[in-house]
Amino acid sequence: MRHRLLHTPPRPAPQDPGPEPGDIPVDPDSDQPDEEIPLPQRATLLV
Numbered sequence: 001m002r003h004r005l006l007h008t009p010p011r012p013a014p015q016d017p018g019p020e021p022g023d024i025p026v027d028p029d030s031d032q033p034d035e036e037i038p039l040p041q042r043a044t045l046l047v
Helices: 002-007 039-046
Strands: none
Touching: none
16 A cells, blocks of 8 residues: 555644643553553553
């Protein structure tokens, strides 16, 4: 599927504008696990 890249000009990597108002920020580096997902389950989801 490399040939498809020729049809679109290269774009810079999209910059994360940050959490928008009303959105729940998702921080994978956060020390606090999601309340609805226990830590052991969360670890298996990341694999």
